[in-house]
Amino acid sequence: MQRNITFKKSDNPKFIADCHLGKLAKYLRLMGVDTLYFPHIEDDDLIDMANNENRFILTRDRSLSERKNAPVFFLEPTDTKAQLKTLIEYYKLNERSAPISRCIVCNTPLQVIEKEKIIDSLPKKVKKYFNYFEYCSNCDRIYWQGDHYRHMMEFMAQVQNES
Known part of the structure; x- marks a missing residue:
């Protein structure tokens, strides 16, 4: 209302x-x-x-x-x-909608970042299986499209399909 x-x-x-x-x-x-x-x-x-x-x-x-x-x-x-x-x-x-374009923690617009620039900050399995990353310059978070991402996107698809 x-x-x-x-x-x-x-x-x-x-x-x-x-x-x-x-x-x-x-x-x-x-x-x-x-x-x-x-x-x-x-x-x-x-x-x-x-x-x-x-x-x-x-x-x-x-x-x-x-x-x-x-x-x-x-x-x-x-x-x-x-x-x-x-x-x-x-x-x-x-x-x-511009999905995954902002940091979900601090709201800062995300920037695409090359894997080589962040490789030392990535967990072992992430290094092996993922190549596309986005970065929050404000809170120093790195985003990739892993399980957490998929679960959130499934939830959002469910919400949007019901709207």
């Missing part, structure tokens, strides 16, 4: 997930959606940041959703899958 949105839906919506929606933030980032998340942040700071950066605040907090001048999208569902479906439908995120 949408409430108190003070600016229009954009072609590429940007979000801030409140402290209760960390899992949702991870999956939005997995879709390539610019989504900030802070485990601890005051509501006033959240609202200021959202207004300054033209972001929508995603929340399940009714009192936050009723604040004036707060660009809030209140999510009724408690389940992450249902929350994602709601946002995909409302913001047409399937049309804008």
Whole structure:
């Protein structure tokens, strides 16, 4: 349910997930959606940041959703899958999806990196079986399309097919 949105839906919506929606933030980032998340942040700071950066605040907090001048999208569902479906439908995120283009931990856009540059940082089996890697320059994480990636993509395909 949408409430108190003070600016229009954009072609590429940007979000801030409140402290209760960390899992949702991870999956939005997995879709390539610019989504900030802070485990601890005051509501006033959240609202200021959202207004300054033209972001929508995603929340399940009714009192936050009723604040004036707060660009809030209140999510009724408690389940992450249902929350994602709601946002995909409302913001047409399937049309804008750029999967695995952001770090799921810190939201930084990923860069393709050559295996040779990171070979010493890779687990033995990863060195042997994978050749394509992406890198987060902010938190120094390396991404490859292993089991964890496949499980997340299966979950996202399930969500998107139901939307």
